[in-house]
Amino acid sequence: MIIEELIRSGVDYFCISPGSRSAPLAAAVGQNQHARHIVCFDERGAAFHALGYGRATGKPAALICTSGTAAANYLPAVIEASVDRIPMILLTADRPPELRKTGANQTIDQINLYGKYLNWEFDLPCPDEKIPPQVVLTTIDQTVFRSRRMPGGPVHINCMFREPLAPINEPIRDDYLQPISDWEGKTDPLTKYEFPNLKPESLVIKEMSDIIDHSKKGIVLAGKLFSNYQAEAVLQLAQKINWPIFPDINSGLRFQLSKKNIIPFYDQMLLVERLWEKFAPDTIIQFGNRIVSKRVVQFIEQAKPKNFVQVMDHPSRHDPTHRVSLRIEAGIETFCQSLLNEIQSKTRTPWLDSLIESSNVVDSVLNGYVHPDQKVSEISAARIVSQLIPEKGALFLASSMPVRDMDMFASSNGAMIPVAANRGASGIDGTLASSTGFAVGHNLPVTCILGDLAMIHDLNSLSILRSVKQPLIIIIINNNGSGIFSFLPIAEFDNIFEKFFGTPHQLTFEKAAEMFGIDYCNPLINKELQDAYQEALMNGECSIIEVKTDRKENFDFHQKIQERIRIAFQS
Secondary structure: OHHHHHHHOOOOEEEEOOOOOOHHHHHHHHHOOOOEEEEOOOHHHHHHHHHHHHHHHOOOOEEEEOOOHHHHOOHHHHHHHHHHOOOEEEEEEEOOHHHOOOOOOOOOOOOOOOHHHOOEEEEEOOOOOOOOHHHHHHHHHHHHHHHHOOOOOEEEEEEEOOOOOOOOOOOOOOOOOHHHHHHHOOOOOOOOOOOOOOOOOHHHHHHHHHHHHOOOOEEEEEOEOOOHHHHHHHHHHHHHHOOOEEEOHHHOOOOEOOOOOEOOOHHHHOOOOHHHHHHOOOEEEEEOEOOOOHHHHHHHHHHOOOEEEEEEOOOOOOOOOOOOOEEEEOOHHHHHHHHHHHOOOOOOOHHHHHHHHHHHHHHHHHHOOOOOOOEOOHHHHHHHHHHHOOOOOEEEEOOOHHHHHHHHHOOOEOOOOOEEEOOOOOOOOOHHHHHHHHHHHHOOOEEEEEEHHHHHHOHHHHHHHHHOOOOEEEEEEEOOOOHHHHHOHHHHOHHHHHHHHHOOOOOOOHHHHHHOOOEEEOOOEHHHHHHHHHHHHHHOOOEEEEEEOOHHHHHHHHHHHHHHHHHHOOO
């Protein structure tokens, strides 16, 4: 009933980790012809795989594991799912009550295991004919609803089971299922939930129309958007009012220079502090969640716009500058469409032209530093991938330097593709596993760019690739340690920096690729990276491309390019 009701409620993808106590759940998945599944040896990797799937689809995957520390390994992904409102369902098997707190093997306290990071949880008793079957069904219906209703997130059902755990021929009483006889003859869940309609009130739309009409310098800030539909809606609105769009890498709009109004290099423009006053807006409308660029956050704080409006489809606060003047909870597509029907088209302004021109200046500088015969850099890797990634593909980025480099330096002539990163809690863990779930959810080949420490941290998730039909191209930026710390003040303290923050490991990944049967190459110059990436795309197989860089050279190269950008604005 648990598995069948999940499927009827739209949850048909199961991430199963082997275990004895969870055998009833795994067997139910195996016996249901409508259930899709993947087997992940490691519960931590399984949970991040489910996280990536939820990011891609907006639907929860259901995780199944045995009792004990197996369930505890879900916690890092549960935290990320909670902070970033990604739906996820945890089905953890547990010992029966008579074995709890008795010292029984593989028994821990699994109640409240995930603390405040859950949308809902329920401790489901052992199967018993005295428990009406509709109790199980309505519990599962509530589980799916609480996971998907905004704000979405993880839900935990702790399932107690007594032995025997393997399927046996043990009939239940004839009338046990009589209360749900109608349910048995249908394909619908017992309780159907309608989701709230996050439609903005007409007074809110009128207020927004007035704000736009009275704004002389307005910016649309596109944060993390969860679909191309949301991105298109934001783009249509910005084009109608002729406002510039500052597109975060997770918005899906960052590569779209061909679309007017896009200012892809806003972060690097803000390197030039004298431009801050020139570009200071009187109104900002932010759609979607957290922005990667720290400079744009500082820009907002200093600009002190008269109106800083946020439109998000959840109630959580995203206001580190404490500058938000109007917070609207609404579906982004619905809001944009309602506003489009209310407002009049605006004429193009010199303000917009000036921003476009400045962004083009940055692009020209960057083009001058990515020559085919130059040594591959972390910046050139971002440029090359963003130029070549196909329209029928997706991109997953580690939450440290890869997402920042792609946000700052990516080409603006790429495809409009799904882009994601685990930027809720911004942890290093689970990047590769998340990208495999992202590939399954979108049913697209995925390019995953991550650093060497993130790869080492998630190395066992290479085993998941054998169970995923969609090819992954894994680009590992190996700078022999943690590159991001080179950009922080701690880098000035030579006596502790290298040992405790740089953390050199002297490892490469060719043998790891060989161990898991994955194609491998190590390009040295930009032309070789371009060729290797195009060949991997053409082959349609999983592959690892290891880009070896030097942390100090990478830091110096960033500084050199950014100084050249500052000089370009002086001429």
